[in-house]
Amino acid sequence: MSSAKSPSGFEDETVAVIKEFCSGWADVKMNSLMDALIYPKDFSGMKPALMLDAHGDEVGSMVRSIHSNETMGFVEFERFSPHVLAGQDVYVRTTEGQWVLAVIGVKLSHFMSEAERASGTEELILDLRCHLEGRGCRVLPYGHGRAVRAGDTVCL
Structure with missing residues (x-):
C-alpha cells in the first residue's frame, strides 16, 4: 500500500491495492469521502466491529x-x-x-x-x-x- 501513488483527492491507486489485498475474504466499498470500508464476507454482525482509521493519501x-x-x-x-x-x-x-x-x-x-x-x-x-x-x-x-x-x- 505504501508504494501506491495517491495524492489527496486521488486515492484510487491506494483503494485498488486494498481491493486486491481483500479479494476473496472481504468486500471493499467507497463512500463519498473516499473512505474505503472493508466488510469481511463472513461477518454476521454478532461480534463487535473494529475501526482502523488511517490516511491513504500522500504528499x-x-x-x-x-x-x-x-x-x-x-x-x-x-x-x-x-x-x-x-x-x-x-x-x-x-x-x-x-x-x-x-x-x-x-x-x-x-x-x-x-x-x-x-x-x-x-x-x-x-x-x-x-x-x-x-x-x-x-x-x-x-x-x-x-x-x-x-x-x-x-x-x-
Whole structure:
C-alpha cells in the first residue's frame, strides 16, 4: 500500500491495492469521502466491529502551467518549505494515466525578473526532462512533456 501513488483527492491507486489485498475474504466499498470500508464476507454482525482509521493519501500537488521549455508550475496540496522540496524526485501522472519521473527545481536567478529577485522568494518548478538517477541525471527528449496537462497530479 505504501508504494501506491495517491495524492489527496486521488486515492484510487491506494483503494485498488486494498481491493486486491481483500479479494476473496472481504468486500471493499467507497463512500463519498473516499473512505474505503472493508466488510469481511463472513461477518454476521454478532461480534463487535473494529475501526482502523488511517490516511491513504500522500504528499502531492497539481500541475498549474506548462512552460515552453517543458518545465511546469505547480500548486501544492499541502504547504512545505521550498528547501525541503527542491531537488526532490516526484512522479507526474500523464493524461494517459502513466507515471513519469520529474524533479522539483528552483527557478534560476538569471531567469528571474528584478521584482522576483527583490522579493527574495524562490519559485519552484517541475522539470520533466530531467530527474535524478543516483548521482547522474537522465535527460528526456523534448516533447516528452506533451502528455502532461494542467490539472494532472504529482506525488512525492
